[in-house]
């Protein structure tokens with residue numbers, strides 16, 4: 318066993334590591350009830366497990382206990398010490414910025430801004446790039462609307478939005494090459510598709526963008542926290558993600574990555590007192606914008622939200638995103654293998670290939686998916702429906718018994 322495998326074994330159990338090796342060597346997955354050990358200590362950090370089989374992280378994830386404690390601590394400090402506690406909070410925000418940089422492998426925390434949503438980050442790109450009439454940009458034809466409307470809004474400036482055709486929520490690389498031309502300025506894509514769960518080949522697309530001087534923007538909300546991402550290696554220029562899904566943070570606390578390479582190619586569409594280089598020099602107006610990503614932070618920080626996000630991030634980084642991804646892929650393999658056996662009229666829409674697989678399992682059923690999710694809710698199983706499919710999205714703290722339970726309970730009405 319290699320050193321990495323040994324570390325993994327320690328975190329998710331010997332059998333999980335063995336499964337990782339078997340997935341890596343493309344051996345056929347065989348379902349075995351004992352294949353995953355349950356990491357009790359991490360699972361215990363999720364009180365939601367006492368109430369629900371919670372498999373809807375692609376919608377909104379629950380807060381771990383550690384985030385709850387961080388928020389509680391902040392509230393207590395604020396209530397007992399007011400703003401005299403601010404140095405502690407500012408230090409925490411700086412630490413959270415470093416943690417986000419670690420999560421996505423950014424070269425510096427100066428490339429990270431905190432924002433209010435994924436949508437805000439994507440809109441900063443759409444509104445901040447200097448477009449010329451006749452420019453075009455590419456987006457897949459099945460993106461979540463957050464990665465559609467900010468671009469459609471550019472049509473009024475004479476920018477053409479070209480939609481890349483997809484198959485089962487998957488972009489074929491040749492389609493990008495077919496659609497692009499000399500006027501293509503940007504590609505924007507989700508790192509993981511919200512409908513199918515397909516993981517985009519970001520490195521391949523990023524290399525193509527770099528070779529063709531095209532800006533590369535990523536909606537990272539369905540990947541960050543569940544799937545490893547390296548913005549440097551993938552030549553990503555912009556990435557936006559909110560905390561409330563796989564990052565297990567609160568809604569409305571998000572980050573926006575702007576690569577150093579493109580700092581001078583994008584201007585903030587919202588300017589405030591904090592956008593400038595000397596924001597605390599209140600009595601002296603000097604309209605010199607900050608150089609890095611923080612020029613996109615116009616006013617006061619979402620201190621409470623960032624406390625929660627930071628605690629969740631620290632938990633995820635402690636477990637390790639590679640480990641989390643392996644655990645999620647293992648759970649979805651268990652789930653889909655059982656479904657194939659027990660739900661004969663159900664078809665898997667998500668990719669079969671473990672390398673393209675995220676935490677999202679999309680299933681086509683013969684039954685009305687809206688009715689199905691109600692029936693699952695009655696069984697205290699929380700999942701969703703998207704694009705007409707049943708969507709089940711487990712995270713690393715779920716366990717194989719829960720996957721079994723979903724299939725067993727669902728068998729009655731699917």
Ligand SMILES: Cc1ncc(COP(=O)(O)O)c(C=O)c1O
Nearest residue numbers: 434435436461463507511538559
């Ligand atoms: C791919 C994708 N992007 C963006 C969003 C919405 O993000 P926000 O509310 O942070 O703008 C969602 C939410 O479901 C999503 O699935």
